[in-house]
Amino acid sequence: MKTGIFGGTFNPVHIGHVKAAIAFIREMQLDRLFVLPNFIPPLKDRESAPASDRLEMLKIAFLDVKNAIIDDFELKSGGTSYTYKTIAHYKALYPDDRFYLLIGDDNLLIFRKWRNFEYILKNCVLCVAMRANMDIAEEKHILERDYGAQIHILQYSPTVISSTELRSKLLPEYLPDGVFEYIRQKGLYQ
Numbered sequence: 001m002k003t004g005i006f007g008g009t010f011n012p013v014h015i016g017h018v019k020a021a022i023a024f025i026r027e028m029q030l031d032r033l034f035v036l037p038n039f040i041p042p043l044k045d046r047e048s049a050p051a052s053d054r055l056e057m058l059k060i061a062f063l064d065v066k067n068a069i070i071d072d073f074e075l076k077s078g079g080t081s082y083t084y085k086t087i088a089h090y091k092a093l094y095p096d097d098r099f100y101l102l103i104g105d106d107n108l109l110i111f112r113k114w115r116n117f118e119y120i121l122k123n124c125v126l127c128v129a130m131r132a133n134m135d136i137a138e139e140k141h142i143l144e145r146d147y148g149a150q151i152h153i154l155q156y157s158p159t160v161i162s163s164t165e166l167r168s169k170l171l172p173e174y175l176p177d178g179v180f181e182y183i184r185q186k187g188l189y190q
């Protein structure tokens with residue numbers, strides 16, 4: 001089976017995430033995609049909405065996305081959420097699967113800062129959403145040449161939006177159906 005992994009803070013999840021995930025499933029022909037909110041992100045230092053709300057918003061956003069599974073593994077594990085640990089977890093569960101990891105171009109540029117990134121590259125095909133159209137050519141080349149990375153650039157047209165922008169101004173058109181109402185009801189991001 002082909003298993004995809006998509007982690008993030010999702011604070012909140014937006015349509016940029018959902019569109020990237022759909023392209024990821026389609027282009028890599030994934031049998032299943034695990035979407036995981038992190039507990040404490042390694043490289044961010046700001047407060048986020050409660051984990052239970054971020055999880056709930058993901059469930060709403062991915063309700064109609066076939067093969068997507070929202071997993072609270074990183075939330076239940078607690079502490080800092082390292083992607084290599086999540087991959088090791090799925091590899092232990094599904095030793096015969098082939099693994100694919102989805103990240104945005106912003107993360108490809110700092111990928112060598114990720115804890116144990118060599119392990120990730122050994123065990124996953126890296127799939128990149130060009131969310132900000134950053135110049136990734138040199139970094140991609142280094143990862144392929146020096147670390148044997150397999151990198152696939154997703155061929156869809158990304159939506160340029162970030163959770164940061166949405167936290168400062170809630171724009172309903174960038175939020176998946178039901179997520180805006182959830183945020184309003186819960187009084188998040190005020």
Ligand code: ATP
Pocket residue numbers: 007008009010011015016017020102103104105106107129130131158159160161162163164165
């Ligand atoms: P923030 O603005 O709070 O940093 P974010 O919008 O970057 O958040 P994350 O939860 O950090 O969202 O993103 C999870 C993953 O999704 C990351 O790999 C990120 O690069 C990717 N991503 C975020 N926004 C988009 C987008 N608009 N299109 C494609 N991928 C995205």
